[in-house]
Amino acid sequence: MNTLDLDSLKQRWSAQTRDIDAQLQLDVEAVRRRLTARTATSLARQRSRRGRALVIGGAAFAAIAAFMLNQRSDPTYLLLALPFALLTLAQGSVDLREWLTLQRLDFGMALTQLRAEYDVLRTRRLAMARAIAQLSVLLWLPLVAVVVKVLSGVDLLSRLPLSVTAVNVGLGLLLIPLFAGVVRMLSRRYPDSAALRRFADESAGGDWLRTRDALDRQLEFERDLADDGGRRALHRRLPVAFAPAFESARADARRRAGLGIGLITVLILISGTFNAQHGSDAAALVPGIFQHLLAIGWLIGAILQFDALARPDDGAPGPWRARLQQATRRRGVLLQSYVVAAPLVSLALLQTLGLGLAGVDLWRTLGVAVWLGLGVVATIAMSLLYRRWRRRREGFAAPLVDALSLGCLSRARRAAEAIGDAGDDAHRDAA
CATH class of the missing domain: 1.20.140 (Butyryl-CoA Dehydrogenase, subunit A; domain 3)
Known part of the structure; x- marks a missing residue:
């Protein structure tokens, strides 16, 4: 092989390498766009749900306020309805903050910064979900009493034995610190548990789980690109046609x-x-x-x-x-x-x-x-x-x-x- 043939072979190799690199870059950008679009769709869906939650919460607060105004001469039912009014206001405050934050999110920011913004929202949502879970046993009987009063005008509390009310109140008060203690124990014992983190996200709501998964996939893809240059990262994210037997x-x-x-x-x-x-x-x-x-x-x-x-x-x-x-x-x-x-x-x-x-x-x-x-x-x-x-x-x-x-x-x-x-x-x- 003479010098001209060797130079020609080197040129062909270089051209082929450039073509492969260009195709790889195109594939990387295509996957990145697809992952970004999924995250954007999840966040947009979450934003619209927070908007609907604000409307529903506003209607619920108006209904509770109307009930309290109608029962202003009955201190018992005023006190029963007050926790639900406060919870509705607190939930509305969380929903409003989330809606405003999701409105101003910029997809041009770094993924780590976007994830940090999202984690702040997640922490606030989980705190609200935890508070509702702690109070649920205590408030379920007042909720039933208020609903019965609204729908039929019947004073349920006056018809229940005092022991029923006392047992429900006592059990509800007992479970508040017990629930908080269990949460703290699990957090300390399993600080890095993926299962507990996923369960917490499920408690916050399915839209939070889907958006978090979309952000995790983006971050994982970028880390894989930095580790292996892109080929394995692309192969792991190639569309897979699942067999009908699996789908069934x-x-x-x-x-x-x-x-x-x-x-x-x-x-x-x-x-x-x-x-x-x-x-x-x-x-x-x-x-x-x-x-x-x-x-x-x-x-x-x-x-x-x-x-x-x-x-x-x-x-x-x-x-x-x-x-x-x-x-x-x-x-x-x-x-x-x-x-x-x-x-x-x-x-x-x-x-x-x-x-x-x-x-x-x-x-x-x-x-x-x-x-x-x-x-x-x-x-x-x-x-x-x-x-x-x-x-x-x-x-x-x-x-x-x-x-x-x-x-x-x-x-x-x-x-x-x-x-x-x-x-x-x-x-x-x-x-």
Whole structure:
């Protein structure tokens, strides 16, 4: 090979390298524009929802103010309505600040600065959500009383036994510091927990979760570009055509999770009604509250899995699969603990069903001695179940656990396996 041939070959290599670099730059800009557009869409949707929330909040405050004006001669109902007026004003203040901040956000600013602005809004929203959660148990009875008064003119408080009101107020006051203590303990023990952070975002609202995920994807993409020059970052974000088998399994599992949410919500409403009707009877209220709390945990597990089963973003099957597997595993562990507690739950159900369906108080009918004997038997059975659970974590009571999830757990596992195969094949082809 002479000098002219070598120079010509070098020129062709240089031209080919320039073409590849130019194409890579075009691909990088295309992905960056797509990620930026998703973030902008999420923020615009969030801004419009904050605007709607302001309108709804204003209407709610006007209605509460009108009720208070109408009840100005009744100090009891004035005091009952006052916390809701203050909460509505506080919520409106948070919504207004968010709406104004989202209005002036500039997408020309650095991503880290945009994320910092968003985190300030998130912190304020989470503080409001935490305050509402702390006060929810204390305020649910006043809310019901005010609504009944507005719709029918009936003074519900005067018809309820004093013990019902006292128990609800006492329990509500007790749960305020208890809830705050649990939140502080979890924050200190798991300061970097991604699961807790995601649960907090879900508490703030679905639009916050979607926007945070969009910002995280942008930041991750820019970090990947700095680390590997762009090729692997692009391959990880190439659109993936998911197989029909995966879509079918995912949609089926999500339908089961949604059905579970609806069913558990109905059970929670029935349980709340039962507790309100028997609030003066400790023999009914204790098992009723126990079942109510179990149902709330059951509902939270179903909601988290329902969220995890939402369709994955294009090109991101790995994180979606990991999130689904984590939600499935945690819901499975929760339901396994319910199976272990089944003997005690059965006793509580006997008492509440006897009162609710037949009006029979089994506590008084059977007597303390019989119930103590049943309690001992239930404790022994729970101990044996717990020992079996510790020995065989994965497969413990698998059919029963899956039935408690209405078949959602098994379908979610099939969806995770299907997307793993589809994602691996797609990214292998792209590479």
